[in-house]
Amino acid sequence: MPDQIEELMARAYALARSAVAHGNHPFGALLVKDGEILVEAENEVVTTRDVTRHAETALVAKATMELDGKTLAASTLVTSTEPCIMCCGAIHWAGIGRIVFGVRAQQMVRTFDGEYRGIPCRDVFARINPEVEINGPVLENEGLQTHAEFWPEFLGR
Amino acid sequence: MPDQIEELMARAYALARSAVAHGNHPFGALLVKDGEILVEAENEVVTTRDVTRHAETALVAKATMELDGKTLAASTLVTSTEPCIMCCGAIHWAGIGRIVFGVRAQQMVRTFDGEYRGIPCRDVFARINPEVEINGPVLENEGLQTHAEFWPEFLGR
Numbered sequence: 001m002p003d004q005i006e007e008l009m010a011r012a013y014a015l016a017r018s019a020v021a022h023g024n025h026p027f028g029a030l031l032v033k034d035g036e037i038l039v040e041a042e043n044e045v046v047t048t049r050d051v052t053r054h055a056e057t058a059l060v061a062k063a064t065m066e067l068d069g070k071t072l073a074a075s076t077l078v079t080s081t082e083p084c085i086m087c088c089g090a091i092h093w094a095g096i097g098r099i100v101f102g103v104r105a106q107q108m109v110r111t112f113d114g115e116y117r118g119i120p121c122r123d124v125f126a127r128i129n130p131e132v133e134i135n136g137p138v139l140e141n142e143g144l145q146t147h148a149e150f151w152p153e154f155l156g157r
Numbered sequence: 158m159p160d161q162i163e164e165l166m167a168r169a170y171a172l173a174r175s176a177v178a179h180g181n182h183p184f185g186a187l188l189v190k191d192g193e194i195l196v197e198a199e200n201e202v203v204t205t206r207d208v209t210r211h212a213e214t215a216l217v218a219k220a221t222m223e224l225d226g227k228t229l230a231a232s233t234l235v236t237s238t239e240p241c242i243m244c245c246g247a248i249h250w251a252g253i254g255r256i257v258f259g260v261r262a263q264q265m266v267r268t269f270d271g272e273y274r275g276i277p278c279r280d281v282f283a284r285i286n287p288e289v290e291i292n293g294p295v296l297e298n299e300g301l302q303t304h305a306e307f308w309p310e311f312l313g314r
Contacts, residue, residue, distance in 0.1 A: 048222070049221055049222045050218045050221055051218075051221045051250040051251050052209065052214050052218045052247050052250070057243075060208060060209055061208075061210075064206055064207055065206045084246055084250075085243070085245060085246040085249075085281065086214075086242070086244075086245075086246025086247050086249075086250065087246070088242060088246075089241055089246060090208065090209050092242075092243075093241075093243065117284070117285050118284075118285060119281070119285065124276070127276050128242065128275060128276065129274065
């Protein structure tokens with residue numbers, strides 16, 4: 001299982017790089033059940049001008065349209081960076097049972113000397129849905145590299 | 158201004174009832190600036206099977222696609238019920254400056270004897286964006302009536 005998680009995270013990071021190649025922010029996510037990837041998504045915020053199109057919300061939208069509640073509950077959402085509160089809420093409403101994230105949000109923000117003003121996803125789920133299992137960070141340095149290559153230039157810092 | 162807020166909330170409640178008429182959950186929201194309604198949206202979760210289509214996220218999606226950042230910052234989001242964390246996140250990412258909500262989430266949940274496991278929107282914004290001004294509840298009893306007519310039957314309670 002640890003080996004598979006690293007393989008899946010490498011795929012999430014590839015999706016994050018693909019998002020950048022498509023003109024968007026470096027985030028990717030996938031949904032996996034019993035070792036099989038069911039849905040994949042990447043950030044679409046810049047190209048759609050829709051700020052709700054984070055990788056995880058885009059993934060949840062596809063997932064709840066395509067899959068039943070039992071499948072969602074038995075699935076793991078693997079995401080390149082710790083989900084923000086919008087995405088935590090979407091994952092909660094979808095009834096997805098488990099989250100694995102790559103990079104901690106606080107660490108991502110450091111790549112552009114930003115101020116972290118989010119709520120860590122473990123704190124969010126402790127309040128709204130303690131049954132959701134959360135693992136991370138995973139392969140954080142690899143994921144941070146993509147952020148470090150993207151944000152300072154994107155933000156002009 | 159108080160008169161106008163009540164008028165706008167009455168419109169948000171009308172959108173919530175419209176959502177029910179369209180087969181969805183009883184939530185509606187609108188974006189207003191200088192007394193003019195710029196965008197309206199209603200819950201679309203049931204008909205789309207997309208759990209990310211809350212009234213506020215649907216509103217934010219339309220708003221960020223259509224309006225610039227300066228307009229969003231000067232706008233008020235008026236929503237029939239206190240926004241969940243997903244919607245708080247969406248409102249935050251959109252950079253909307255002010256929120257007015259009708260019904261407190263804890264009060265809505267009481268209409269179907271549910272357990273409130275959200276995070277009050279004031280607590281969320283105190284952490285992520287204290288500059289956002291929040292007002293509510295507004296005309297709460299009127300909004301609660303729509304919830305009381307909907308949830309017990311919808312949930313079979």
